Amino acid sequence: MPDSQVMPTLRAALRAGDLIRVARGAYVGAEALAVATPEGAHLLRARAILATRPGEVVASHTTGAVVWGLPVEHEALDRVHLMRSAPIGTTRKHESHTVHLFAGEGCAVTAGGIPVVPVALAVVGTALLRGTVEGVCAADAALGKGMVTPGQLDDWVERSRRIEGVAHAREAVRRASPSADAPSESRGRLVLEDLGYVVVPQFKIVGPGFVYYGDLYLPELGVVGEVDGRGKYTGDATVLYKEKRREDDIRSLGYGMVRFPWGDLFKPHVMDQKVKRAARGHPPRPGRVKTPRSPVTGCPHGRTVGRTVILQPERSGRRITIRPTVLGPALRRSSSRTRPRR
Template sequence: MAQARRQGLSRHDLNALVGSRTLVRVVPGVFTTLQLWTAAKPERKHALRSRAVLAHMENRADEPEGPALSHSSAAAVHGLPLLASPRRVHMMRTDGGPPRCRRGFILHQRLEGLRTEKVDGVMCVPPALAAVGVAQVHGLTAGVAALDAVLHQGVATKDEAWRWLRRLGGHRGVRAAEAAVEHSDGRAESPQESRARVLLEQLGYPVEPQPELMTPQGVFVARVDLRLKGGMVVVEVDGLSKYLDDDGKAAARTLRREKDREHAIRDLGYEIVRFDARSLGDVALVRRRIEAATGRARSR
């Protein structure tokens, strides 16, 4: 609002711009253009909303020590994936005050030994604690995706995640967070790959992430997203979206290389199953495809 006033825009002007879909109200008093908002990924949208709420809290007279973003809100600012859409902004106190819950945000009590850090000028809890918080709020799969990203990026270790978990004690969502840390693996290269790994293991198909496939002579052929343990089935996630250019058009040369790669994998005797974000939402379909591929591999 202050910036709008400096540009000569009144509250009435802003409401009119929102009504005409020129601006989007991120939170009360904070606006962005419809074009920027529409183009933003869910993580970016939540990061913008979280920044606005945190700035409001920092200006409150009854909050002398400003809080830090936490849980999924800190994860969004850290650039971690969010498989679930947060409904509220999560913050953690940096003083000894009590927790608070309002319609648009949750202010958590300070955790013992909390260290905060600034990310693009915004105070946040560390990445490992943020990822653990994602699991607390959004469950196992979302937590694994966030923790996989933390480990893959090398910004924290699994030991650090376990240390934060021990401090959480009996907090809500700790069991899901424990399971997420246990299942996390820094070899994962995308949140959908993490999602597929969790789902397949829940369905009873143990998998190995990012294995290298070799010829009997020890020559490298390919590295794949997932391989079913004890079988000749590999799983690739995200489909052709990996091979699209900025205009969404398949790059012919890249697609040709991928087809050659797929033939080389099949020549080793593997069956290939592909999933994208939509198909991973159909559990029965996932099971059918895996069972069919397993059957074909056994009949070879």
């Protein structure tokens, strides 16, 4: 099409509603936006803006996380985040997108034809923008899929040490786990840990004729927590029956059971009450709890360095004393509680 006809055609498409302007010189088809998922619509807008500045910027932060297929809360998808690919210019905030400063050598790669920051930097950038919880969700997913190593995350945190929000990024990397199966489980684990519980994600439960993995296991209480994410159930009777059978099997082994719908993950007091109710009549199962070790901290899941608790049962006559030994110089103390042997 001749250049003289481009602008009139473009204006006509905008007036007809066939095109949506997402930034200066960047347009997306209205029909494509209408049928896309929130993540898909975000990518369409990002691609359009990137096309107006080839070689100058790359997808970063939450936009980079979306490019790599990492979980991002939908409310964070309204704005596109880009990063300069060279040490020039300043941070600029536009109507629909933000262009961040160059992060250093190695901050630009390509994924699926889209210029983007590396996975580790996308995770760290998500934590910088959105805080510890969403940073942990992204880090858990990246570690679980083998897309990144703890060392790579640590490296980008250190390189971001002068950026606002780096404390959130450092905390997110420290508390990350490759065992989480979904962002809802990551959120649930963080809430329970903040309430003071030892938490083992994806705990293997073996019984007669079945093997299950509990979303969150609280070894001090003998309680298995199941996080019912926003898309866990479809209303299919077969799915509901299998889930009920699974819960009955787990209870038959003596575990307490508690379920956390999505809304509970934002109400710590509700989760705490549910855990305590489930724990009644379900004392800790005797025996040392073998918890998987975090590749990030090197310590068992459930507590971070300096606060890790390992159950160490001691038998004396007809009584069992469970002594949680608290590791770390900052908390050199121990407590014990005695329960009658059942």
